[in-house]
Amino acid sequence: MFVLVVGGGKVGYYLTKELIQSGHEVVLMEKDRARADQIADEIGSIVIPHDGCEGKYLGEAGANRADIVAAVTGDDEDNLVICQMAKHHFDVPRTIARVNNPKNEDLFKHLGVDELISPTRMILGSIEQDIPVHELLHLAGLGESELELIEAHLDAGSPAIGRSTGDLQMPEGCALFAVIRDGVAMPLRSDMTLREDDKVIAIGPEDCETLLKEQLIGASATES
Amino acid sequence: MNVVIVGCGRVGSVVAEAFDSAGHKVIVIDRSTTAFDRLPGEFKGDAVRGDGTDEDVLRKAGAEGADVFLALTEGDNRNVMSAQLAIEALHANRVVAKINDPLRAAAYAELGLATICRTDLMSNAILGYVVLPTTGSRGVVAPTGVHAGGEHHHERDGLRSGVRSGPVGLGREPISAPSPEPDSGREA
Numbered sequence: 001m002f003v004l005v006v007g008g009g010k011v012g013y014y015l016t017k018e019l020i021q022s023g024h025e026v027v028l029m030e031k032d033r034a035r036a037d038q039i040a041d042e043i044g045s046i047v048i049p050h051d052g053c054e055g056k057y058l059g060e061a062g063a064n065r066a067d068i069v070a071a072v073t074g075d076d077e078d079n080l081v082i083c084q085m086a087k088h089h090f091d092v093p094r095t096i097a098r099v100n101n102p103k104n105e106d107l108f109k110h111l112g113v114d115e116l117i118s119p120t121r122m123i124l125g126s127i128e129q130d131i132p133v134h135e136l137l138h139l140a141g142l143g144e145s146e147l148e149l150i151e152a153h154l155d156a157g158s159p160a161i162g163r164s165t166g167d168l169q170m171p172e173g174c175a176l177f178a179v180i181r182d183g184v185a186m187p188l189r190s191d192m193t194l195r196e197d198d199k200v201i202a203i204g205p206e207d208c209e210t211l212l213k214e215q216l217i218g219a220s221a222t223e224s
Numbered sequence: 225m226n227v228v229i230v231g232c233g234r235v236g237s238v239v240a241e242a243f244d245s246a247g248h249k250v251i252v253i254d255r256s257t258t259a260f261d262r263l264p265g266e267f268k269g270d271a272v273r274g275d276g277t278d279e280d281v282l283r284k285a286g287a288e289g290a291d292v293f294l295a296l297t298e299g300d301n302r303n304v305m306s307a308q309l310a311i312e313a314l315h316a317n318r319v320v321a322k323i324n325d326p327l328r329a330a331a332y333a334e335l336g337l338a339t340i341c342r343t344d345l346m347s348n349a350i351l352g353y354v355v356l357p358t359t360g361s362r363g364v365v366a367p368t369g370v371h372a373g374g375e376h377h378h379e380r381d382g383l384r385s386g387v388r389s390g391p392v393g394l395g396r397e398p399i400s401a402p403s404p405e406p407d408s409g410r411e412a
Contacts, residue, residue: 053301055327077277077305081328084304089331103279107305107312 006052166190174204231297
């Protein structure tokens, strides 16, 4: 495939290198002459030292025969224009834009950018994974096995509240072994009645999660 | 009319002053407060510091539903993005983006955005003065392409409203009268 990468920052540089390694044809556009020369010294004469936002240079870089244009500069407005020019002026079948401000995602999509990569959104998503509201929290993986240490926080809607732990139908190979109540850890007994705000610690294989969620968090939460 | 101007440079400040003294409600947005020094002392409009490509900033400044929205910063791409935000998200009525790269200006005119290109304006003025045939477009370019003004294609072209919204529409005709010269050698 012929990929045109615009923007020779860290992302564009490593992207270009990886693409070359996997056997694709790549041209990189970087408007800063010194930076362009530096990259060209290392990876060869596939660097065009011009502004990829300018239609003239996009054309010279071969945009009209590119399969993919990836706009990965640090500026959202530049990435938008690169993709729009590629799409509408050069009929590039697939455009990819790096988006820094997550709020721009809708606009970009609406204006015809095919794929968006938002580092901000990804990091945000990763952080939010650690503070789930209605999810099981993965505490740790257990060695080489498929087993995981999982924590479930019992919110008001949990079907487990008011039931004794012995009544819960645990998925196969999955065991509850402790309850944390008011900051105090207690070993689990089968006659223990679960309360709101309890934290239940379980060990089980990854694939038992859906059932575990149903039992401890509730059906509605399994949607997310 | 409600007039929003992004970029308070030489052009932006002059246009802002003109709208203001004609009795319109003007909001000027610029990243730098020193740019507002260009506005006259008697300017009655709002001067808002902020990034004109940020939807939140534009909304907060009161740009929603503007009758006229002019993107006149020194950055072609910032103007393009700002203008498209104005059309797509803020439902501004008549939107013009300054795009100094003639090729980009023509491409966006084809996409349904009214554009003004200083490169074309100046080169035409110079060529005209020394009595040479002018080239390029004539300045403010209303959406020119086959796509402009139609109803059925806007999804594909990516410019939704503006072109067809309201009686004024996004620059169905140029704001300034076009010069009489024919468009020779239009495709750059």
